Amino acid sequence: MNDKLTEHSEEVYYQRFDPFLRFLHIIVIISFILLAFTGMMIKFSGVGTFQSISKFLGGYEVTGFIHRISAFFTFFYFSAHIGFLIYRKKHYKRDLKYMLSGENSMVPSKRDLIEFWQTMKWFFRVGPRPEYGRWTYWEKFDYFAVFWGVMIIGSSGLILWFPEFFTNLGLPGPVVNIATIIHSDEALLATGFIFTIHFFNTHFRPDKFPMDTVIFTGCIPLEEFKLDRPRQYKYLVETGQLEKYLVGPPSPILVKVSKIFGFAALTFGLFLILLIIYSMIFIYR
């Protein structure tokens, strides 16, 4: 990619994601795709294609079961992530300020607004590419979109899963209807967003095309890292932490497996998007 890369730098990688995060993301990918796929069966039950797929998979009982299992894993990764945050706060004795606004924080800050503005200028060639840090504003949006999504879809999904229990607590019956709409449309938003916007921002954008395997391998060539996130690189160099994150190249097998899995996930995601577009046209013809 870059002709100027030295032999030395070719072998030096920056460790961006620790194994736990990578493990969680794999669970996110699998459960999300399964949820989207099995959920679409019911949302677009009027479309013949889905009726055939449902029949092929063994009926709505089977897809419903897969949906619920995947929901369970969703709740699992959501709570595991929360647990992970709490663990980190306690174990590394980090203060709240660091968690909420540090260089590594996911919480949006004023700098994100500035970067967004700079990005706009860059798009229109009136400014240079902004010096992105560890988390860009769209990555933060992705993160909170999932965070928000899991809460909304999760809670409405629970109502649909256990309607008798929730109405017994005093929830009026029509709330189940409202939960249906929210669950379904929010899921459409999440699916549509991940399989188009997230896919482009992360994988299909020309400098990463066809895909960025960093979420599976966990590391990225240092040179690429320097170009991609100059501010974080600068910060790491300035605080002298860079050495700590430098690693060797990932094993070829890991790279290969990552690519196969990544491609499979991407392909399946795009396939689902096509199905959605097809169904939307079909239903609202």
Added chain:
Amino acid sequence: MYSDLIRLSNIVVTLFLAVIIVLFSPISFQAQEDIEICLDCHSDKELVSKKDGIEISMFVDQHIYNESVHRDFSCTDCHSDVDPDDLPHAEVLTKVKCNDCHDTDSFESSVHGSGKVLCNECHGKHDIQYSDSLKLIFDDKCTSCHTSASAYFSSGVHASIKDKNNEEIKCQSCHSSHIHELNSKNFDEKTLHKTCGACHQSAVDKFENSLHGLALSRGKYLAPNCITCHNAHQIKVSKDQTSKTYKMNIPTLCGKCHKEGTKISELKTIDKHNILANYSESIHSDGLFKRGLIVSAVCTDCHFTHEMKPHEDRTSSIHRDNIASTCTQCHVEIERVHKKVIKGELWEKESHKIPACIECHQPHQVRRVYYEQDFNNNYCMNCHSDRNIFKMVNGEKISLYVDINEHNNSAHKDNSCIKCHTNVSTSINPICKESGTVDCSSCHAEQVEDYSTSQHGKLYAEGNSNSAYCTDCHGTHNTLTKEELNSPTFVRNIPELCAKCHSDADKVGGAAAQKAREGLANKYTMSIHGKGLLESGLTVTATCADCHTAHKELPSTDPLSSVHPDNIPATCSKCHLGIYEKFRKSVHSPEVTETDKEQPGCADCHKSHSIERVDKTDFRKGIIDQCGRCHMDVTDTYFDTFHGKVSKLGSIKTARCYDCHGSHSILPTYDQESTLSRKNIIETCKTCHPNSNRMFVGYLTHATHHDKEKYPYLYYTFWAMTILLVSVFSFFGIHTILWFFRAMSDRAAEKKSNK
């Protein structure tokens, strides 16, 4: 003290009476005054008025008026357009309206009403009297118009006899005593005999049970009533030689209808032909008309006067069992003199063992012939046991061989050949040569009548040789009752019997051919009725004949058909009565809901020939389409909610229309007894959702987010979600596109610089 009270009350009563007299006296004074004024002119006997050039006397006799019932009324009470203060009045006054005081509504709707007969034509004008006195002259009043009826009446027997109350018989004796209400409704053809029955009780009772009477009560066209034979007004006793019912005249009277070429003979076929012609050549006719023997038998002697019945009726005088006693009315000593009958008593006691009179002496053709041989089966079998006997019809060889054993095991084993093959004649050789086709209706009249109205019968009458005839289903000499296991009409054999034609599209026409092509027989075999019959061995299951009837089957488009949509519930109720009782009370029953729209019957949800168990997948899948044919909107919204969506994915156990709404006893949800009423809904939901509760049942099973009025929460939620989606996708969509172009141009620039 007490006497004081009486005195006081006397004074009060006297005062009260005085007040009344004072109040009303002006009226009578006034009335007298008015009459005086009118009589100033109208007492003049010369007073005339001219109308259309004719002089009409305007004289009013005060004496007659003072004798009339209206004497206390003034002239102007009736002649209301005369003002006594403004005389002379107009020459032509408006007609007096009696209905100002008298209720004439029923009269106006009677045959005499609406101007045909005016009140004064019977009641007079100024000489009106009470109707008691009118009764005496009443017949004169009628006869003044009804002159011919009157002439007939006075030459009839009723003019000279008295009724059972020893009163003279007058017009109103028959034509209702409520003379004002006289109309065709209370004196019509169908109920006329009831009027006669008032005096002629026993004759009318007999008549009502007779073939004629039953036909009349069924409203059959041309059915006779009393006056057909006895006349209306010129009724004569049968001893009168001029009477239509005089013995000599009876054959003519009956022959008016019962001969070839009459209207009735076109409507109803009787298996006896040329009755009148045959009778006129018979020994009975010979005796009557040539020898003047008044004791010779005419129609009414054998068929009985008022109680003629078909010969298959056990109580009929011409039933095989009763023939002997009918004939012995006259031929009293025949048993003693008849050489052919051994032990004469058998005739009446065990009439089935020996031939009845008519089997040798053909009815209507009784000749003075001593038959050398009676027509028993052996006589017929002399020829018909030969396997090589045949006849030629249109160049086709038709075997005439009869297997007598087959006949002896059949349902008709007790019948002799000539019982069916009637119209044999000794004048021809062989005697059966011109006996023609067997007419089953001579015994099975009701069935054949049904058959002739059926599609089979109609087509057969049109000459369609493919159409089923009696023998096609019942066989000929081997006919068996439907109780016999090997009878083609035994319940288990019926589907096969009908399928002989109805599974072959070439043998049946119209809709039936279409059904045959669709595999009708196969459908039935796979249906729950067919499986019940053929797999479970149930004889109570429905076969073809149970729904389509045995003899009266018609296409479902015919309103008289047992399988016409209107009649299907009643047809199914023959077995499924409990269901029918429920259905009748449901909202889909025409008894409950009156609508112009088509209402569903049994066959709309349960297929006719391919009917299946309701717990079968196909039935559960199909029901939504069935309900949806009418309940389009709720079906659409059903598919917007969970139950509908899952059912579209092929789920069988998810709630279908009838799981919640009920099936046969379906009621509107606002009905207390509905499965979805506030009282019952939790229990209904519990069949699938065991933890149902009051809040849970609030779930909207037919909700749609497209209806703002009905479901505002869903509507706004949907739109809020849609706005969220659109804004997020627009924002990041643009973001992505901009990024894409920027990055692509960067790469292009890079490539260029690399070159």
